[in-house]
Amino acid sequence: MSDLPHHVHLHEEGPREGFQIEPGPIVTADKVRFIEALAGTGLREVQCVSFVDPQRVPGMADAEAVAHAIRRREGVRYTGIWLNRRGMERALATPLDVAGALQTSASESFSLRNTGRDTAATLAEQRRTLAFCIERGIPIASGIVMTAFGCNIEGAVPVERVVARAADLVSLMEEHGLELPVLRLADTVGWANPNAIASVVGAVRERWPALRIGLHLHDTRGTAMANALMGLQMGVDTFDSTCAGLGGCPFAGHVGAAGNICTEDLAFMCEEMGIATGIDLDALVSCAHLAERIVGHPLPGKLMRGGTLGRWRH
Amino acid sequence: MSDLPHHVHLHEEGPREGFQIEPGPIVTADKVRFIEALAGTGLREVQCVSFVDPQRVPGMADAEAVAHAIRRREGVRYTGIWLNRRGMERALATPLDVAGALQTSASESFSLRNTGRDTAATLAEQRRTLAFCIERGIPIASGIVMTAFGCNIEGAVPVERVVARAADLVSLMEEHGLELPVLRLADTVGWANPNAIASVVGAVRERWPALRIGLHLHDTRGTAMANALMGLQMGVDTFDSTCAGLGGCPFAGHVGAAGNICTEDLAFMCEEMGIATGIDLDALVSCAHLAERIVGHPLPGKLMRGGTLGRWRH
Incomplete structure (x- = not known):
């Protein structure tokens, strides 16, 4: 286990991966609230939206509105994705950290x-x-x-x-x-x-x-x-x-595409193994509960139900 | 990774760990059907019931009835658990493989x-x-x-x-x-x-x-x-x-006790890593779906939704 890193960087993709596949319309204000809560947990990078064809991915039609509404926190990168240069041009017209x-x-x-x-x-x-x-x-x-x-x-x-x-x-x-x-x-x-x-x-x-x-x-x-x-x-x-294990790939060609690895579960495992994440696990668990309230159905994250062990560890 | 075993033994505890904590009464015939289905997947050992105080664990009040009803398959051990010798005496009065x-x-x-x-x-x-x-x-x-x-x-x-x-x-x-x-x-x-x-x-x-x-x-x-x-x-x-990730410990002293590690997810990982389990994964996935129908709510197993990869592997 000598190659275990001392620190890991967790790149939060919940707002983008998660909300783009949810069937119900998620209001812009909820997306913004979730992104701002995530940025308050110690995460350094939050992928907020995708600039893709709203005909194909209706859940991301408000990408610009979300990007403009976020109250930014210093030290956090707010990013987006796209599939082509047209999407990138859209991103460049927002305050997001475009790379x-x-x-x-x-x-x-x-x-x-x-x-x-x-x-x-x-x-x-x-x-x-x-x-x-x-x-x-x-x-x-x-x-x-x-x-x-x-x-x-x-x-x-x-x-x-x-x-x-x-x-x-x-x-x-x-x-x-x-x-x-x-x-x-x-x-x-x-x-x-x-x-x-x-x-x-x-x-x-x-x-x-x-x-x-x-x-x-x-x-x-x-x-x-x-x-x-x-x-x-x-x-x-x-x-x-992704926080709470939000997400899944809409073009993956199979039913029941499961979400991404869950941010707080992964962060918990890292912290328990002595690998620093810089994340406040309890704050992140609160974000996971917020995500469930926003999407209106259970999400697969485990730590949000099992609870952190911080009160015994510190 | 030189210590990876070539074979693993998976001891299925779903009927016992799972059904003992379900709130709704699960009829004896469903328990028996599930145990018999599990025994048809290549699993060699199925923990069927617990012989505990029916006042404390009402879901196991029919332990004897379940044990007597199982049509046994050769090469499979059907076991039970207990907390004291009185429970063991109860087990000994059934056809289970008591150890x-x-x-x-x-x-x-x-x-x-x-x-x-x-x-x-x-x-x-x-x-x-x-x-x-x-x-x-x-x-x-x-x-x-x-x-x-x-x-x-x-x-x-x-x-x-x-x-x-x-x-x-x-x-x-x-x-x-x-x-x-x-x-x-x-x-x-x-x-x-x-x-x-x-x-x-x-x-x-x-x-x-x-x-x-x-x-x-x-x-x-x-x-x-x-x-x-x-x-x-x-x-x-x-x-x-446990199949489908059934279970949880009723005396664990916290809300939201999650289930055991999921048999078919673990078996899938082992098989993909070249570690033999002796299990027919698709048959086990069918058991997981049966478990969900029996308990009447979603269970945490993943492979049952994602699907096996057997059609590409063989």
Whole structure:
């Protein structure tokens, strides 16, 4: 366990991943209230909205309104995502902390379904995105390889293909003399198991020893926390997660897509293991209860029901 | 990861742990149907009922009726539990596979609340139980240390105390020239984290290198699967679990006690990691859906919603 990090960065995606798939309309004020509460827990980065086609994702039609309404707290980054440059232009017109992300998918079929582009077209789009970011002075925050552990359309994904897609993104940056700050490996549809985490993270680390690796995990089949543990054991120190386990991927091609790994459950495990998160767990549990009230149905987080152990630990 | 076992034994406790805490009366025929379905999945051991005071646990008042109604399948052990010799006598009057278990708790306060006995009285009772079992030719299947990772009344539990309680049970057996077949460490109220699993399992193994260790995990705070992974990495090859994540401890002294680690989620993770379980995952997922229909509310299992990956794996 010598590779366990001392600190982890948890990138909260609940407002975006969670609210974009909820069937009921969630009012803008509730989204803002949730984002502001999350920013008061010690989380340093909250992904607030996605700038996508409101026809495809009606739950995000108020992305601009949310972005403008947030009362910002110092030291917290408020981010958004998009699938193309048009979405990025929308983000740039808001007060959000806009940074570029280079995205690709280890499964070409998933990419086609998710974005309408094959691998080559995706890479060409990322090249244009990167050029645009450089021209506008926008930093690139990360590279993301989706379906890095398997896909419900293609099935298993060979490790070599994940490395090849990561190489695409690393090379794109190198063309401009830049380094990727972090490579996020996404278990978009919940295929990962701890051995797969070890294999893929290990292969990426072997190829690029200095590259920071992040994990984006879904709990579709119950393995998210075990996968996170394996990630921690491999030295991974940045994770995407969602408060209360909100979320799921609307384009994942299967019924019952489970949410992301739950932020407070993951933060609890890290803190209990002596890995600092900078998060006030009780405050985060309150956010999870708020999320349940907002969506109006039970969410999968466990710590919000079991309770923290802080009163015995301090 | 060199200590990963090649096979694991999953001891299904759903019918007992699950149904004993459900508020609504569950009809005997449904219990029997569920037990018979579980026994058809490849599980080798199903804990069916508890022989406890029907005043305290009304959901188990039909224990004898359930035990008599089961149509047995060859190669499967159908077991029950009890808290005292009176319960054991009740079990012996049924067709169940009766074996003794020596039980103690690392938390004296929990022991007092759960059984009304302190540590010394518990040990004295276990001594009588053992003598009774030897006299009647009943094998001892395991020793169990409850609250081995913490307790909602006392808080943290020192590793040395877990080892001391385990030593009580090992010594009891040695008084009769017997060896404990397996020592089960129970995270009765969901306090464990992966480091604690490593510490406690490591300390027990160091003291008794040849002693087989089992884990009984609850998912109260979302760490059960990560704790199981750490157990597997420490070479633990026997786990208690419940189909669909049924269960929870009615005497745990806190609201919202979550269920046990989910059998099919754990089995899925093991199989994906190349650790054989002998279980037909799709059949077990069907059992999980049956459990939900029987209890009439959602259960926490994930694989039952996410679906197995067998069609891509074989």
